[in-house]
Amino acid sequence: MIQQRAVQTRRRVLQAGAAEFARRGYAATTLTHITRTAGVTMGAITFHFASKRALADAVCAQGHRITREAVAPGGGAGRGLQAVVDITHALMLLLGENDLVRAASRLGGEVGDRNGWYGAWLPHLHAACVRAGREGALRAGVDPATVTVLAVGLVAAAETAALQAACAQAGTTTAAQLTRAWRTLLGAVAPPDGAPGLSP
Template identity: 95%
Template sequence: MIQQRAVQTRRRVLRAGAAEFARRGYAATTLTHITRTAGVTMGAITFHFASKRALADAVCAQGRRITREAVAPGGGGAGRGLQAVVDITHALVVLLGEDDLVRAASRLGGEAGDRNGWYGAWLPHLHAACVRADREGALRAGVDPATVTVLAVGLVAAAETAALQAACAQAGTTTAAQLTRAWRALLGAVAPPDGVPGLSP
């Protein structure tokens, strides 16, 4: 019973830390903010995490794990190349919009200048899907996998900014809907003129 309570408290602190780090960033987040959000004592936090840095590291590790699972083959990264590229970006947008652990991992990685952190959890899968798309003949002549990777990363970065600022560029439109419209525009430039059967933005 005590061990189960400790696991639940740790999970609550981790989620509260993620919410605060996603909202405020590392520097502006205090352990006091986290205690209030989690509804626990300072002692409960320091029992599980030796420092704010240790908590932030745990939040980032969880956010990266969730992201990797969502985009790896078998998750959002399965399927034919170009469709997998689109699906990976959509999976990332959903995670950024719905999961504080992912949002916090993204924000903390960006603040620390560690683009291999959260980006490293999904970028290799995205690039591999772009290479698959090229091998499958799903890219227009003259369009290479690196270019499609850069375009897709740009779309994710825009969605990341919108999620972190909790506001969409167009009032009343979700980030996911904006991403779908962006893919509709871009697919005409990167896919062959006759299209790719079954490809959905």
């Protein structure tokens, strides 16, 4: 019973930490903010995490795990170029709905672990681009590395508040805008006979 309560408390602290780090960033988040959000005492936090940095590291580790599971082969992504599109949509969804992923993304840039969150998905994205090239799913002259850069740019835009503001201004959602962006990009990177079978 006590062990189960400790597991639940740790989970609450992790979720509260993720919400606060995602909203405020590392420097502006205090353990006091997290105690309020989690509804626990400072002692409960320090029992599970020796410092704010230890909590941030645990939040990042969870965010990385969730991200890897969403984009790894067999996670529902299609083949080749469709897999590239599917991975960007999965990442956009996670950034919009999951505090652990949003916090891992933000903290990566703030605590010097930029490769952490990107490392959780970029190898899968690049591998899908390379597969698309091998399968003949790219227009002649289109390099898989270029498609990787375009897709990374879409994900990087999804990480910023600027994209959300631009979508709000245009009266659309980030998911709808990503679909529109892919509709345009697929016409440029896919062979003319291959684009109709792809879902943006």
